[in-house]
Amino acid sequence: MGVRGLQGFVGSACPHTRTAVNFKELAELHRNQHPGCAPTVVVDAMCCLRYWYTPESWVCGGQWREYFAALRDFVKAFTTVGIKLVFFFDGMVEQGKRAVWVRRRLKNNQEIARIFHYIKSHREQPGRNMFFLPSGLAIFTRFALKTLGQETLCSLQEADYEVASYGLQHNCLGILGEDTDYLIYDTCPYFSISELCLDSLDTVMLCREKLCESLELSLADLPLLACLLGNDTVPEGLFESFRFQCLSSYTSARKNSDKRGNVILAVADHISKVLRLHQGEKKLEEMLPLGQNKALFYKGVASYLLPGQTSPWIFQKPIGITTLGKQIVSVSTDPEFKPESLVCTHPESKEETPVCTHPETEQEDPMNVEPEMKQQVTMVSDTEILKVARAQHVQAESYLVYGVMTSGEIECSNTLEDALDQALPSQAFVYRPMRQRVYSLLLGAGGGGASGGPVVREWFVHSGNPLRHPDLVRPLPMNVPGGTPSLKVLWLSQEPGIQARRMDTLLACLDLSSSREELQAVESRFQALCCLLTYLFVQVDTLCLEDLHAFIAQALCLQGKSLGQLMDLQLEHVEPRAVQLDSLLVRDLSMLVLVNSACGFPWSSSDFMPWNVFDGKLFHEKYLQSDRGYTAEVLVEQDRSRLTRFHDLKSIVCKACVREDRHIVSRQHWRPHHSGRWERQGSGSHRTNSGHSRSGRRQHWRDQGPGSRQCEPGWWRRHSPSSGHPDEKGKQQPISLSP
Template sequence: MGVKGLQYFMERCCPDACGIVNLREMATQHVANTQKGCSSTDPMLVVDGMACLSHWYSCKDWVCGGQWKEYIDVLKNWVEAFNSAGIRLVFFFDGVVEEQKRQEWVKRRRRVNGDILKVFNHIKLHREQPGKELFCLPSALATFTPFALRTLGQEVFCSVREADYEIASYARQHGCMGILGQDSDFIIYDSAPYLSVGKLRLNSLTTVMYDRQRLCRTIGVAVAQLPLLACLLGNDVVSEEQMQHIRNNAMATYRRNNRAPCSGATQGQVVQAVAQLVSSFHSREEEKDKLVPDCLNVSAPHRELLKKGITSYLLPGDKGFELFDISAPPCTFEKYVSPEILKACREKHVAAEGFMVYSVVCVGVTDCSNSLEDEMDAELLPQALVYKCCRQRIYGLLLLLGQNGTSMDLPAIKEWFVFPGNPLKEPDMVHPVPVTLPCPQPSLDLLWFSTGPEVSALRLTAFLSIFDCLEYSHLYGEIEDSLLATLCLVTHIVLQVQTLSQEDVDAYLSQAVCLRLKSPQDLQQIELPLLSSRAVQLGCLYVRGLSHLLGANTASGCPLSSSALMPWHSFDGRFFHSKYLLAHRGAEKTELLDSDLSCLSHFLLLKDKLAEMCTKRGRVLQSRPEVPLPKPTCEVRYRDMHSGWPPNVCNDWRGRGETTGGHQHGQAWRDRSEYEDRHRPWGNEGHRTGGQHFNSFHPNDGQTHNMSRPPKHSRGQSYHNRRRY
C-alpha cells in the first residue's frame, strides 16, 4: 500500500521531485562516482519482484491459469534489456506476512475476491475473458517467478521479514544505483533512489525517479522526519483511520493559515497540511530527538503504534535504530528439529530455493492468496481444501510428530488460505498428520543431509506418500520427472474431487504430455472458440497443486529436481483450455494428442496407471462431457436488474449430475457454519441485496442454480471424513 496519497502528491503538487531518468546514463554516472572512492563495480539495481508481477505478466490469456512458457520469454527479454546496459539486477520477493500487517493483507484479499466474482460472472455470461479492468494475476505467479528468474541466472532473495525493509536495507548496504518498484514507502526509507516500475519504458530504459530530497525541500520537513509524516498520513502499520483526527486538525490549521492552498485535490492538501504540522515539531528544540513529539495529541496506545511505525523505517546506521529490536523471533518449532535443519530452512528460504518449509518450521504460519475460484460453483472443492491433507502430511514429515509417533504435543499450524466462504477472521488451526511409510519414519536430518541410494529411495518414498501415490515408485527413472509429478498431482485431484470426470483427466494428461513439444510461439497461435468457467477453475487447481508438489519435494529432501515441478514444463493455461474443450466434445485420441505417437504412448501409460490407482482406491471415474453454451453472437440487451442474467434464467438449481463414492456435489465443501451468507466478507456484491436471493447461471448445462435451496442428497461418509481435515 505504501504511504496514503504521498506519491499522488509528488506527481500533482511537487513535479520537480518526479524527474524522468535514463537508466543507462544513470548507470554510467553511478560507475563514475563509485570509482572515485573504491574499485569499480557493476551498477546494481534492486528490484521489488512483487511490484513487478503485474507488469511482467503481459501474456494474452491470464484467466486460464497462466501462459508459462511465454511468461519465461517475457522475463528473459526484460532481464536482457538491463544486462545490455551493464546493469546488474537483484530481485527480492515477499517471504512472510508480518503479523502487524495481517489485517491489511486480509482487506486486500477480500477486495480481490469481489473482483474474482465479477470475472466468473463475465465468463459465464459472455464465454470470454473480461477486459483489463478485471485483470487478476494467474494463481501462484509469485510462487514460481523467483524460480523462473533463477533459471535465467539472476540473483533472487526471499525476505524473512517485511520485503520493503530488506530491499531498502540491501540497497543502502551495497551502494546500489536505485530501487525499482512501485511503493511510496521507498520514498520514506533513506536508501537508494526510488525508481518507478509502473512508468518504466523497457525499450529506452527510462522511468520516473521520486526524489526525497526535493520533496523535503518543497514541503519543509527534514529527511529524518519522513517516517513520522508517513505514519500520520497512514501506511501498512498505522492505518489511515487511526490518525484521522490528527489530519483533521492539521487541515483546519492549514486552511486558516493558507488563503491560497496547495494546488491539487484534497488529498494533496492533506499531505501539505500534515507536513506543516510535522515541520513545526522540528523547530522546537525539546522535540528534535524524540520519535513521537510529546505535543502530538494522541493516546498512549496510538503513541506506541506511531513509534512502531516510525522505527519500521529505520535502517542500520539511522539515528534511533538502536531502539528498534530487529532480532529474529524464536523459531516456532525449534524443539522438534535440529539446529542444522533450522539453518537449512532459512537458507533455502532466503535463496528462494525452497517452498513452505521455512514458514512452517520457523514461523508456524502458512498463507495463500486469492485463486481464480468461482464461489457460486459449489461443485468443485476450493484448492485450499483439495490439498489440505497434503499440507498436513508435509507438516508431519517436517516436525517428526514429536519423535514418539504422536502429534499430541505439537501445536497446530496457522493457515491463512483464501477461498470462497472463508471469512479470514482468524487462521485455521491445522494439525500435522503422520506420513504413512512402509518403514519407520526417517529423521529430517537423514532425508536432507545424508547420501547414498538408500537415502534417495527414502526421499522418493516420502514424497510419493504425501500424495498417497507410493504405487508409482517404479515409474521413477522410466518417465520424465515432470510427467511423474503430473501423474501424482492428477491422481490426488481425482481422489479428492469426486466430481472430476474422465474428460477432465484426459485434458490434464494430454496437455502435460503434449506441452513438451510446443514452443511459446506454437502456444500463442492457439485459438479458443469460447471459455468454460469450470476449465478456468481446473487450471487454477492444477497450478496450485504444483506449489504443493514443490513443498512436498522440499520437505522430502528433493528426490525430484525443482525444475521438473515448474509449470512451464507441464502446464499452459490456453493449451489446457483447448484440450479441455476437445476432451469434452468427445474428440478422438489422435486429435487430443496432436497425432503424435510418442505423446499418445505417454498418455496411455499415465492413464492406465491412474485407472489402476482408482480401482485400488474404489474410485469410479465416470464420463461426464460438458457441453458449454455457444459464445453469444450479440449482446444480451435485457437482463434482470438484480442478477444480471437474462430474465428466462430463473429455474431451480439442478446439478451437473451425480458423483461417485457417495458424495453430494452441491454444498459438500461448505462444511463450516460461518460460510453462510450473513458471514460473507464481501458485503452484498454478488450475493444478497435486501434479502433477495440471487440465482447463479451455470453455462455447462443451461440450468439455473438456486443457491438458496441446494439439493437434498446425503453427503455420505466421504464428506464427513473430509471434515476432519
C-alpha cells in the same frame, strides 16, 4: 502499499520530484564514480509482477512460456548494458500487518467474483481493467529468475525493508519498484517500474530530497510523516481527527492540490512549524494524540530506520523491535491464538487497527532500551535443521517450509475460484491433506491423539472465509515404507540410496506409495504430472474422464509447441469451469514445491515448473475439445507417439485412483443436480478398503463454516471438511457426493 495518498500527491502536486532518467547512462556514471563496482539495481519483485506479465491471456491459468520469455527479455535488457539485478520477494507476512493482508484478500475476492460474472455473461476473458495475476505467479517467478541465472532472495519479513537495506549497504545504483515507502527510507535512489520502457531503459526517478524541499521537511522527518498519514503499520484511521485539525489550521492550501494533497501539506506543515518547536524538549507522545497506540506508532517510525540509522523523533528504538535487521515480531505458539488479540478498534475509525504484538509490551515505556534481543520462539528446536531451512528460504529454493518450522503459520493468497460453483472445491481444501502430511514430516505428528501435537495456523483464502481466524490444522501421519526418515537424513545425508528414500517420502506425502513401481516407468518429465493428477482426482470426485483427457493431452502437446504457436492460439470461448481447473492444477504445482523441498528435493524443480508442463490457453482448448467428445487421437493432434504416451499416462492415473476406490468415469455417466453439484447415476455407492460405504447423504464442503475450528488428523478427505470414517491406517474415508 506504501504511504496513503503519497503516490497521487507526488504526481499532481510535486511533479518536480519526478525526473526522467536512463539506466544505461546512470550505470556509466556509477562505474566512473565507483571503479571496480558493478552497478546494481535491487528489484522489489512483488511490485513488478504486473509489469512482467505481458501475455494477452491471463484468465486461463497463465501463459507460462510467454511469461518466462518476458522475464528473459527483462533480464537481458539490463545485463546487456552491464547492470546487475538482485530480486527480492516477500517471504512472510508480519503479524503487525496481518489485518492489512486480510483486507486486501477480501477485496480481491470481490474482484474475482466480478471476473466470473463477466465470463459467465460474455464467455470471454474480461478486459485488462479487470486483470488479475494468475495463481502462483510470485512463487514461480522466483524459480524462473533463478533458472535465468539471477540472484533471487526471499525476505524474512516484508520485502521493502530488506530491499531498502540492501540498496543502502551495497551502494546500489537504485531500487526498482512501485511503493511510496521507498520515498520514505533514507536509502539509494528509487525508480518506477511502471514508467520503465524496456527497449530504451528510460524510466522515472522519484527524488525524496526534492519531496523534502517541497514539504519543508528533512529526510529524518519522512518516517514521522508517513506514520501520521497512515501506512501498512499505522492504519490510516488512527490519526484521522489529528489530520483534520492540521488541515483546519493550515492556511497555505495549494490550488493545484486535491483534498488529500492538502492534508499531506497540512501535516507536513504541522511537523515543521509546531512539532519542531518542542523537539528534544518533549517526547513525541506528549505532542501527538497517541494514546494506547503509542507502541504501535513508535514501531511504525522505527520500521523505516535502516541499520545504523537513528531518528531525532525517537531517542531509542522501541521495546519489542528487533532482529532480522528491522524489528522483532515475537511468535505466539498458543494454538488458541486469534488475530483479534492483535487488533483494536480506534474510536475515530471503523477499521481494525493493529496494536503491538504482545500484551505485555503495551504497558511498557516504548522509549526504554531492551538490553538484549528476544530469542525467536520456533516450532522446531534443531538449530542445524533450522539453519538449513533458513538458507533455503532466503535463497528462494523452498516454499512455506521455513514459515511452518519457525512460526507455525503460513498463508496463501487468492485463487481464481468461482464462489458460486458448488461442484468444485477450493484449492485450500484440496491440498490440505498434502500439507498436513508435510507438517507431520517437518514438525512430527505428535503423540497426544486428536488434541495433542503441534498446530499450524493456515491463512488460506477460500469462499465464505472472512479470515477473522486462521484454520488450526494438525499434522496427518503418513506411511513411508521403512519408516519416516528424519529431516537430517532427508536434507543432509549423502549416503547411497538416499534419493530413493526422499522419493518414498514424497510419494507418502501425496499418499501414493502404492504407485511407486508404475511411476518409475514414466519419463521423469511426466512423473510429477502423474502424481499431481492422481492426487487431484482422488481428492475431487467431481472430476471426470474428460477432464483427465484434457490435462494429459495438454501436457503432451505442449512439448511440441513453439512460443509463437502458443501466442497465436485462439479460443472459441472461455469456460468458467475450465478456469477453475486451470487454477487447481497450478496450485497443485506450487504445492509440489513445498513437498519437494520438505523431502530434500528428490525431483528436479524443472520437471514441474509450469513453463515446462502447462499452458493455460492450450489446456482450455483441450478442455473444450474433450468436453465435446473428441477422441484421444484428435486431442493429441494425430501424433502416434503422443497417443501411446497418452494411454500410458492415463492408465497409470486411473489404476492409482482405483486403488483408492476412485473410479474415474465419463461425464456421460453423471447427471447435473439442481444444486450445481454432480451425482453418479445408479446407486452412487462404492465400498472403501475398510468396508465403509461412501453412499448416503453428507454435508457438502462449501456448507461448512470457515476457519475458526481446529482441524484434526484425517478430518478431511477428498474435498469435504465433513467427517467420514477412519480406517485402520488413520486415513479419512470419503462419503459420496450424492445427496
